[in-house]
Amino acid sequence: MTTLTEPPNRDTWPLVSVVVPTYGRDEYLEDALRSVTEQTYDNIELFVVDDGSSIPITETIDEEGIPFENLESVTFIRHNENRGANVARNNGIRSATGEFIAFLDDDDWWHEEKIARGVNAFLTGGENVGLVYNGKQTEGADGTTKMIPSVEGDVVTDLLEGKEFGQFSSIMVRSSVIDEAGLPDERFPSWQDREWLFRIAQYCEFKPIPEILTYRRVGHADRITRDFQTQRDVTYPMFVEKHEPLAAEYGWYYRRAFLASLRLNLARTAVRADEYEEARKYFWRGFAANPLYRPLYPHLLPSLGGKWTYKPVTVVRKQISKVASLLG
Structure with missing residues (x-):
């Protein structure tokens, strides 16, 4: 697996914001958060957005068992009521200060080099690259499936043809592109990731990372x-x-x-x-x-x-x- 040529540190590498929306999945959330804190990349700020869980997640997760001290900062945001995943993501985005923003759903988890590989893809891809996306492995009732990405550049026609670019947990976006394309649409109850990709693709190029760095669970x-x-x-x-x-x-x-x-x-x-x-x-x-x-x-x-x-x-x-x- 390719890694950054030098060990990343908080003084020289771009700040990455990670947004984790969560609602009622306490049994998986700790795995997701631990996979963020165990990243080899060092300059990360984390925003965990509790979308109105019946019991605040700060009372249900074992914070001592998750090495949050590895991160630059950790912020917990709580909604008083359930408002939807995109509302939670958008509140995280609005709070983020990183040059790049990555997303992790609460029932997914990452390979330890997910962020390092993403930053490396941006730094080697040039300013026209506004989104990088990696391969994923999905576990469900029908077994395990894998997706290795390959499409790059201007991907609008590929999206129109239905080609797959992964879900939120597989992508990392340049913050300046979000300023142009807009936030995820809070009206959509599903296909939220794909809808947003349609807009982002009109403002930048995509770059694939052809390795499995995201692991997903599918519902019942x-x-x-x-x-x-x-x-x-x-x-x-x-x-x-x-x-x-x-x-x-x-x-x-x-x-x-x-x-x-x-x-x-x-x-x-x-x-x-x-x-x-x-x-x-x-x-x-x-x-x-x-x-x-x-x-x-x-x-x-x-x-x-x-x-x-x-x-x-x-x-x-x-x-x-x-x-x-x-x-x-």
């Missing part, structure tokens, strides 16, 4: 079901209204690919929620939006039989992928 089935319903009824129409004009600027293909990619996301969430009728509907609506959108192709025929065909095909596909990775 009941939460996924609620997520699908919210995405379908609230987030999807809001997303289309806000960003379809941008997609239209890039021509017919990208406008239709934008719609197809959103419907593919809906369909995949429906599958995880065991809503196979809804999944089939949105797979095929995605195809109707753009028959040239290739990421849909592997899902169309398997979706016709619902769980009786989609699940077995998915299992076989995963096994083939595992064998290929072992042989490769």
